[in-house]
Amino acid sequence: MGWIAxxxxxxxxxxxPAVHPRTRLGRALPLIGVVLGFLCGLMAYQYYLGNVAxxxxxxxxxxxxxxxxxxxxxxxxxxxxxxxxxxxxxxxSMRLHINQGTPWPFQPVQxxxxxxxxxxxxxxxxxxxxxxxxxxxFLLIVAYVQPPNVPGLLLLxxxxxxxxxxxxxxxxxxxxxxxEEERSELAQARRAIAEERNRIxxxxxxxxxxxxxxxxxxxxxAVYRIEGVPPAVAEELQAIAGTSREALTEMRRLLGxxxxxxxxxxxxxxxxxxxxxxxxxxxxxxxRIEYSPLPGAEVPDGxxxxxxxxxxxxxxxxxxxxxxxxxxxxxxRDESQLRIFxxxxxxxxxxxxxxxxxxxxxxxxxxxxxxxxxxxxxxADGGYDVExxxxxxxxxxxxxxxx
Numbered sequence: 016m017g018w019i020a021x022x023x024x025x026x027x028x029x030x031x032p033a034v035h036p037r038t039r040l041g042r043a044l045p046l047i048g049v050v051l052g053f054l055c056g057l058m059a060y061q062y063y064l065g066n067v068a069x070x071x072x073x074x075x076x077x078x079x080x081x082x083x084x085x086x087x088x089x090x091x092x093x094x095x096x097x098x099x100x101x102x103x104x105x106x107x108s109m110r111l112h113i114n115q116g117t118p119w120p121f122q123p124v125q126x127x128x129x130x131x132x133x134x135x136x137x138x139x140x141x142x143x144x145x146x147x148x149x150x151x152x153f154l155l156i157v158a159y160v161q162p163p164n165v166p167g168l169l170l171l172x173x174x175x176x177x178x179x180x181x182x183x184x185x186x187x188x189x190x191x192x193x194x195e196e197e198r199s200e201l202a203q204a205r206r207a208i209a210e211e212r213n214r215i216x217x218x219x220x221x222x223x224x225x226x227x228x229x230x231x232x233x234x235x236x237a238v239y240r241i242e243g244v245p246p247a248v249a250e251e252l253q254a255i256a257g258t259s260r261e262a263l264t265e266m267r268r269l270l271g272x273x274x275x276x277x278x279x280x281x282x283x284x285x286x287x288x289x290x291x292x293x294x295x296x297x298x299x300x301x302x303r304i305e306y307s308p309l310p311g312a313e314v315p316d317g318x319x320x321x322x323x324x325x326x327x328x329x330x331x332x333x334x335x336x337x338x339x340x341x342x343x344x345x346x347x348r349d350e351s352q353l354r355i356f357x358x359x360x361x362x363x364x365x366x367x368x369x370x371x372x373x374x375x376x377x378x379x380x381x382x383x384x385x386x387x388x389x390x391x392x393x394x395a396d397g398g399y400d401v402e403x404x405x406x407x408x409x410x411x412x413x414x415x416x417x418x
Contacts, residue, residue: 022143026151031092032139044090056083059124066113066122074110078103086128093135097148100125100132104155118161130175137179138186149176216270224266231259254299286319287346287353290326294344297330303341304330314353318405321381322346322355325389328374329357329401337399352387353405361397378403 036042060079067075081103088096108120119126133152137145149172156168234256238249285293287309294306314322326344333342337359345356375391378401382389387405394400 018143022141023147025140026094026144026147027098029094029144031094034091034139048090049087052083052085052087054083055086055124055128056080059083059122062122062124063111068112068114071110074107078107078111081106082122082124082128085132086124089128089132089135093132093139094144094148097132097136097151100129101151101155104159108159118164120159130171133172133175134179137176138183140183142180145176145180149173219266219270224263224270227259227263227266231256231263234259258296284316284320285323286316287314287322288319289323290344290346293323293327293330297334297342300334302330302334304344305341306344307346309346309348314348314407317385318353318407321385321387321405322353322403324381325355325378325401325403326357328378332374332401333357333359333399340398348407350407352407355401355403355405357401358394359399 034041036044056079059082060075063075063079081099085096085100085103088099104121104125107122107125113120113122129152133148136148140148152172153169156165156172160168234252237252238244244252290306291308294304298304330342333340341360343356343358343360345354345358347354378391379389382403382405385405387403389404390400390402392400
């Protein structure tokens with residue numbers, strides 16, 4: 016029996032649920048309700064002027080205001096509107112006696128508004144509240160309507176409440192189906208992503224990792240298979256083998272991430288301080304680099320990792336597309352952002368059009384993920400520039416310069 020008392024309490028003191036309209040008409044309903052309430056209040060007042068015995072302006076004015084206010088509350092507070100309408104029906108029947116001899120002591124504005132209020136309450140509120148609302152409406156009908164008209168009005172009220180309740184149930188079912196469909200689509204998307212990640216991992220393992228292993232093995236054994244290898248060449252081959260082994264280690268880590276994205280990374284990620292080692296390796300590989308480190312620069316780990324990867328990709332592009340050309344790397348920062356500028360000096364060949372490969376896309380994605388910008392492209396003198404602005408603190412920089 017506790018649920019009966021609970022529903023009664025919600026009927027008497029509960030609040031109407033918040034409404035979040037999605038259409039222009041829905042957002043305009045509160046204003047429309049206020050306008051209709053004002054007009055209906057005037058109509059109620061005009062009706063009382065010619066149909067109330069023993070004219071008294073105070074109860075007529077109060078009754079007209081309550082009737083108009085009830086209608087104004089329907090779009091946003093239907094349950095509150097019914098409480099006000101219920102009390103107004105009792106007060107007006109006691110204080111304002113209509114002369115037309117109608118089978119109920121209410122005026123037409125009240126009679127027309129009651130079914131609307133009941134329907135909106137049934138659509139917006141759970142069944143327990145709707146039952147108590149219907150019982151209160153039945154009480155008004157039995158108490159104030161002439162007996163021959165009671166059965167018809169009871170059936171009308173019951174029909175309005177049942178139809179409103181079914182509309183509410185239909186909306187709840189549609190909402191539940193939409194949520195279930197969204198969850199199903201999300202699960203399907205996750206399965207598709209997992210399958211694609213596994214496919215990529217297989218391809219990388221079977222093809223790329225295999226060839227990288229061959230490179231490492233051939234570079235390590237070249238000094239034993241080929242007679243008369245100069246010491247400098249042997250040292251270079253050993254460096255190639257070491258780099259290949261490092262690439263294999265990194266690839267195995269990436270394969271593990273691709274196959275199971277729930278496993279957290281335990282290996283330390285590169286930071287801004289690791290750029291010196293990256294530049295040193297590139298110089299040992301024969302790239303002429305002008306680089307001044309930024310000592311003591313404290314940046315978030317994500318910014319440092321993005322900066323390292325952007326410079327790494329820029330150096331790789333320089334070795335591929337501008338072999339032999341000097342490279343200048345400049346890094347600076349202020350209070351709000353870190354600036355990375357990598358420039359390939361002109362090679363003398365006509366500037367190649369900007370590519371659409373995964374390297375440039377990856378750099379853009381890393382910058383965008385931090386709210387930063389990336390600009391890449393040929394310079395006026397035939398070189399090639401890469402400039403990234405990565406926010407450190409505060410608001411991210413504007414995106415007007417995105418490339």
